[in-house]
C-alpha cells in the first residue's frame with residue numbers, strides 16, 4: 001500500500017492521544033506516503049501529537065489550531081493551510097463532543113443546550129469544514145468522517161450522540177451531492193466500539209465491546225488500524241467510484257438482527 005498517497009496532502013482533525021481513531025488513520029495514511037497536516041483544538045492534544053510524531057519518526061507537513069465550534073477558527077485554519085501548503089487532497093474529520101451527563105440514562109432527559117452542542121460539534125462541523133476545505137481541493141478530493149451505529153439503532157447511553165450521528169450521516173449524503181461536481185467525495189466510516197478518551201465518556205463501554213465479541217460475524221472487536229486502512233481506501237483513488245457512503249468497520253455487527 002506504500003505509495004498510494006504519494007504527493008497527496010491530507011488534513012487530519014482529531015488526534016487527542018495514541019488511542020484516538022485519528023491516530024490509527026495517521027499510521028495508515030503515513031504508510032501510504034501521504035503528507036500530513038494536523039489540526040488540534042486543545043493545547044494538551046497538540047503537545048501529545050508532537051510527542052507521538054517524534055516517537056514514531058514521523059514528520060508533519062504542518063500543525064494548526066482549529067476549534068470547530070468557531071467559524072473564524074475553521075476559516076483561519078484553512079487559510080493557514082492554503083498559505084503554507086496550497087492544494088489539499090483529503091480531510092479526515094474525526095471530531096465529536098457531547099456533555100458527559102447526556103451520555104447516560106434516558107435520551108428523553110436531553111437538555112436543549114446539550115442537544116445543540118452535540119449537533120454543532122459532531123455534525124455541523126463537517127458542513128463548515130467541507131465548505132472551507134473545498135477551496136483548497138482544486139485537484140479533487142476526499143472527505144472522510146467517523147460515525148457509529150447509534151445513529152441507526154438505539155444503543156443504551158449513546159443518546160444525544162446517536163441523534164447527532166444520524167445528522168452527520170445525512171450530512172454526508174447531502175454534502176456528497178454538493179461536492180460531486182467538484183470531484184470531491186464525502187464518505188463515513190461507522191466503526192465498532194474502540195476504547196478511546198471519547199468512548200470513555202459514554203457509560204457502559206464494556207457492554208458494547210462484549211456484544212461485538214459475542215454476536216458479530218467476526219467475533220472480535222475492531223481497532224484503530226482497521227479503521228485507518230478503511231479510511232485509506234476512502235482517501236485513495238481505489239474508492240474513486242464511491243461517495244455518500246457509510247462503510248461499517250464493525251466485524252459485521254450491523255447485519256445481525
Ligand code: NDP
Nearest residue numbers: 014016020021041042045067068095096146193194196198
Ligand atoms: P478521541 O477523544 O481520541 O478524539 C476526539 C477528538 O475530537 C479529539 O481530538 C478532540 O480534540 C476533538 N474535538 C472535540 N471537540 C472539538 C472541537 N470543538 N474542535 C475541534 N476538535 C474537537 O476519540 P475517538 O478517536 O473515539 O473519536 C473520533 C471520532 O470517532 C468521533 O467522531 C467519534 O464519535 C467517532 N467514533 C468513535 C468510536 C469509538 O468507539 N471510539 C466508534 C465510532 C465512531 P481535542 O482533544 O483537541 O479536544
